[in-house]
Amino acid sequence: MIRFVELSKSFGSRTILNKISFEVRTGEILFILGTSGTGKSVLLKNLVGLLRPDSGQIWVDDQEISRYSEEQYLSIRRQIGMVFQQPALFDSLTVFENVAFGLRRLEKLLPDELSKRVIESLQLVHLHQLENRYPNELSYGQQKRVSIARTLALKPKVLLFDEPTTGLDPVTTTTVNELIFELSQKLKTTSIVVSHDMKCAIDIAHRIIVLDKGHIVDQGTPDELKKSEQELVKEFLREVLQTSQSAPTKEKLP
Ligand SMILES: Nc1ncnc2c1ncn2[C@@H]1O[C@H](COP(=O)(O)OP(=O)(O)OP(=O)(O)O)[C@@H](O)[C@H]1O
Ligand SMILES: [Mg+2]
Numbered sequence: 690m691i692r693f694v695e696l697s698k699s700f701g702s703r704t705i706l707n708k709i710s711f712e713v714r715t716g717e718i719l720f721i722l723g724t725s726g727t728g729k730s731v732l733l734k735n736l737v738g739l740l741r742p743d744s745g746q747i748w749v750d751d752q753e754i755s756r757y758s759e760e761q762y763l764s765i766r767r768q769i770g771m772v773f774q775q776p777a778l779f780d781s782l783t784v785f786e787n788v789a790f791g792l793r794r795l796e797k798l799l800p801d802e803l804s805k806r807v808i809e810s811l812q813l814v815h816l817h818q819l820e821n822r823y824p825n826e827l828s829y830g831q832q833k834r835v836s837i838a839r840t841l842a843l844k845p846k847v848l849l850f851d852e853p854t855t856g857l858d859p860v861t862t863t864t865v866n867e868l869i870f871e872l873s874q875k876l877k878t879t880s881i882v883v884s885h886d887m888k889c890a891i892d893i894a895h896r897i898i899v900l901d902k903g904h905i906v907d908q909g910t911p912d913e914l915k916k917s918e919q920e921l922v923k924e925f926l927r928e929v930l931q932t933s934q935s936a937p938t939k940e941k942l943p
Pocket of ligand 1: 724885
């Protein structure tokens with residue numbers, strides 16, 4: 690569904706992504722792991738057109754989008770919903786209005802349809818009873834879920850999560866992780882999750898890509914990566930063994 694072909698991006702003399710190639714299959718959850726500053730966010734921003742690659746291609750279905758004009762990108766952004774690292778909700782708007790905000794701007798819906806779409810999105814993140822609350826009355830984890838609902842309201846085919854669990858406590862991390870898994874199963878969306886949390890990746894990813902210094906150092910299913918000979922991957926795995934007891938195993942998509 691999405692294919693990066695020899696994508697390169699530099700800032701000045703610093704090469705951040707160096708001929709990166711990989712594909713994301715329809716319906717899968719792909720994790721992109723890497724230490725801080727390896728270019729994970731830069732990669733996602735290239736996909737949604739917030740940054741442009743220096744060379745290489747990005748294919749979405751059968752279209753090469755990396756040279757699209759700003760206007761052409763609008764339709765891509767409707768298909769690819771990004772959940773940013775910070776929830777960034779409007780403090781002065783209720784949960785309902787926060788979720789409705791983008792919809793009002795982008796779609797001409799009748800009030801009943803709008804309301805239905807907002808409530809459905811909040812139901813998907815299990816927050817429909819809190820629609821009249823304000824963001825400062827919610828926990829950080831709940832705010833994060835509202836920000837996911839806001840993205841879901843636009844019905845994207847692809848969901849991008851930039852570090853969805855960074856800075857969350859272990860319990861909330863598990864909740865958000867399970868939510869990403871549940872959404873992928875229920876909505877059949879394709880998900881790309883950028884993270885440095887190997888435990889989350891092992892729990893819910895169908896495939897994992899490990900980035901380091903501009904290159905993909907390894908990729909495969911969680912089981913394949915557990916046998917990796919790459920030092921960075923082993924290091925990530927050691928952290929998982931140190932911090933977790935036993936990861937819940939879940940049924941994976943093919
Ligand atoms: N617009 C920009 N201009 C110049 N340099 C940038 C820009 N965006 C990112 N960089 C640099 O590119 C590198 C990769 O940044 P990026 O944000 O993608 O890292 P990351 O892997 O997402 O890290 P983290 O896990 O901390 O979020 C960093 O060194 C960053 O300073
Ligand atoms: Mg980042």
